[in-house]
Amino acid sequence: MENNKVEVIVVGAGPAGVSSAITLARAGKKVLLIDRADNAGDKNMFGGTIYAKQTAEIFPKFWESAPVERAITEHKIFMLTDFDSTQYSYRYSSKGAYKAFTVIRSKWDKWCVEQAQKEGVYYAPKTLVKELLIDNGKVAGVKTQFEDFYSDMVIIADGVNSLLAKQIGLRKEFTDSDMTLNVKEVFKLPKQRLEDRFNLDENTGSAVRILGGPLKDMFAMGFMYTNKDTVSIGFGVSLDELKKQKVSPYELLDDLKEHPSVAPYIKDGELVEYSAHMIPEGSFNHIPKVFDNRVLLVGDAAGFVDNIHLEGTNLAMLSGKLAAETAVFAIEKGDFSASTLSLYYKKLKDSIIIKDLKTHNNTINVLKKNILTLTTLCPNLACEFFEMFTSADEISKRVKYRKFLSEVLKSGVIFKMMPLAFYALGRCIKK
Amino acid sequence: MNINDKLAALQFNKSNESHLVVDNDICMRCSEKPCLFICPAQVYNWDEKKCLMNIRYENCLECGACKIACSKKNISWRYPDVEYGVKFKNG
Ligand SMILES: Cc1cc2nc3c(=O)[nH]c(=O)nc-3n(C[C@H](O)[C@H](O)[C@H](O)COP(=O)(O)OP(=O)(O)OC[C@H]3O[C@@H](n4cnc5c(N)ncnc54)[C@H](O)[C@@H]3O)c2cc1C
Numbered sequence: 001m002e003n004n005k006v007e008v009i010v011v012g013a014g015p016a017g018v019s020s021a022i023t024l025a026r027a028g029k030k031v032l033l034i035d036r037a038d039n040a041g042d043k044n045m046f047g048g049t050i051y052a053k054q055t056a057e058i059f060p061k062f063w064e065s066a067p068v069e070r071a072i073t074e075h076k077i078f079m080l081t082d083f084d085s086t087q088y089s090y091r092y093s094s095k096g097a098y099k100a101f102t103v104i105r106s107k108w109d110k111w112c113v114e115q116a117q118k119e120g121v122y123y124a125p126k127t128l129v130k131e132l133l134i135d136n137g138k139v140a141g142v143k144t145q146f147e148d149f150y151s152d153m154v155i156i157a158d159g160v161n162s163l164l165a166k167q168i169g170l171r172k173e174f175t176d177s178d179m180t181l182n183v184k185e186v187f188k189l190p191k192q193r194l195e196d197r198f199n200l201d202e203n204t205g206s207a208v209r210i211l212g213g214p215l216k217d218m219f220a221m222g223f224m225y226t227n228k229d230t231v232s233i234g235f236g237v238s239l240d241e242l243k244k245q246k247v248s249p250y251e252l253l254d255d256l257k258e259h260p261s262v263a264p265y266i267k268d269g270e271l272v273e274y275s276a277h278m279i280p281e282g283s284f285n286h287i288p289k290v291f292d293n294r295v296l297l298v299g300d301a302a303g304f305v306d307n308i309h310l311e312g313t314n315l316a317m318l319s320g321k322l323a324a325e326t327a328v329f330a331i332e333k334g335d336f337s338a339s340t341l342s343l344y345y346k347k348l349k350d351s352i353i354i355k356d357l358k359t360h361n362n363t364i365n366v367l368k369k370n371i372l373t374l375t376t377l378c379p380n381l382a383c384e385f386f387e388m389f390t391s392a393d394e395i396s397k398r399v400k401y402r403k404f405l406s407e408v409l410k411s412g413v414i415f416k417m418m419p420l421a422f423y424a425l426g427r428c429i430k431k
Numbered sequence: 432m433n434i435n436d437k438l439a440a441l442q443f444n445k446s447n448e449s450h451l452v453v454d455n456d457i458c459m460r461c462s463e464k465p466c467l468f469i470c471p472a473q474v475y476n477w478d479e480k481k482c483l484m485n486i487r488y489e490n491c492l493e494c495g496a497c498k499i500a501c502s503k504k505n506i507s508w509r510y511p512d513v514e515y516g517v518k519f520k521n522g
């Protein structure tokens with residue numbers, strides 16, 4: 001790198017930044033990728049799973065050499081009541097066509113960066129960008145803790161808190177309802193025991209979503225993922241709800257771990273890590289300005305997350321790629337103005353990113369308004385149904401059916417599900 | 432489980448300087464104090480006697496929630512300098 005100058009600087013080596021950097025290097029451009037962590041991934045936390053198809057767009061056949069944990073072959077939903085639960089499972093045989101893998105960020109992010117370096121990306125680890133350098137009102141590079149770097153353009157991939165987007169006014173201050181706070185604990189178990197507990201083969205894994213139970217009073221969802229020899233368990237809750245409830249997230253996580261339907265999965269596991277990280281709400285109306293003179297915003301920094309389907313890494317990688325393609329166009333044109341870089345927004349609009357964010361623009365608000373239906377009413381009725389259906393005693397079946405039916409009618413569930421059903425229908429019909 | 436037991440499972444490299452700063456006078460006038468319970472690492476602790484906010488910045492998980500949740504936008508928040516702060520090996 002001559003005189004600390006490259007064509008493009010990418011700040012942040014998460015999925016968004018790595019995908020930007022590698023796409024630029026593949027087009028023969030000089031690119032510097034910067035991250036504050038000692039090893040890429042050491043500051044990062046997610047659930048979680050990466051999605052095979054979209055990840056392979058950047059790293060073809062990555063599963064043959066990348067440090068993936070398990071190929072997901074089962075999705076489960078646990079609906080908890082105070083003490084009981086109903087559990088729904090969707091299992092599929094992968095037949096070599098993988099859909100998703102669990103990964104550990106410190107291993108996965110590191111591997112991604114190594115691939116990028118092999119393809120010609122300059123990488124600066126242990127480098128904290130303090131601010132963007134502004135020269136004559138234009139972004140000219142970055143100021144780090146130790147030295148300055150210069151470039152024609154900067155791609156901002158610094159994640160959910162994006163201090164850099166804030167610095168140059170691309171986004172406003174966040175509010176409580178813009179974010180969910182997530183906490184997670186990781187438990188180590190003997191591999192065989194983990195596989196037996198979750199009913200898995202050697203390399204297959206399950207992903208679990210958890211509703212209700214200790215999380216019933218708020219817009220929150222728990223999760224559990226199987227790694228090679230650890231189980232990750234955690235939950236996310238929107239900051240405004242947490243504030244209303246006046247509870248601490250780690251106490252709620254303890255309550256979740258102690259629920260009789262959850263506890264057996266992590267029993268006797270050794271706690272190897274506790275962590276926290278935020279997720280942006282991910283709605284179309286909250287997208288900040290994602291391009292300006294000499295800068296593009298990608299990944300979590302731009303709010304590109306689908307919280308309903310738990311997609312973030314895929315949108316991060318896709319937005320990173322689209323930003324890089326835009327940067328290549330700008331370099332070849334020799335013009336880094338906002339109007340040239342607006343090509344990025346056009347590409348986003350044609351991609352699933354803007355389409356999906358639009359579809360779910362108001363979903364979280366609707367879910368928040370109807371949350372008790374999903375976290376209390378439905379789990380309770382589901383358990384009551386099984387209770388009624390499976391108990392053998394002196395009460396005649398007809399009396400039991402009637403009692404259950406009257407419970408259903410009294411609960412008003414049909415009426416209460418209407419807003420959700422209509423909303424979902426509306427999402428399908430809307431152009 | 433005690434929060435300290437959870438934090439004990441983590442790798443931290445403590446800096447001599449706090450990356451989290453509050454104006455104590457503003458905290459004194461803050462009735463809600465959401466930082467006390469919202470922080471996943473219980474970094475903020477209010478000393479009732481001294482009317483002082485104790486900030487155990489060395490336990491910070493660098494999530495950013497306190498900055499947003501603070502009722503008075505009173506937290507000046509940045510990432511710790513490189514090589515300091517938390518390290519996640521199972522994120
Ligand atoms: C609990 C949880 C569960 C999730 N589950 C899933 C899931 O199952 N599937 C999925 O696809 N997504 C999931 N996500 C979302 C996903 O993790 C994010 O959408 C994705 O990581 C965003 O990628 P990114 O590159 O934009 O940001 P990040 O991955 O956050 O990367 C940002 C990088 O920038 C660096 N950085 C920040 N500031 C600076 C600076 N000033 N100087 C230098 N470096 C800096 C950081 O160290 C970091 O490496 C989950 C998120 C959470 C919190």
Ligand code: SF4
Nearest residue numbers: 458461466501502505
């Ligand atoms: S919420 Fe903010 S102002 Fe209130 S006590 Fe906490 S840090 Fe101080």
Ligand code: SF4
Nearest residue numbers: 470491492494495497
């Ligand atoms: S950043 Fe997160 S962990 Fe650190 S003090 Fe704020 S809320 Fe607590």
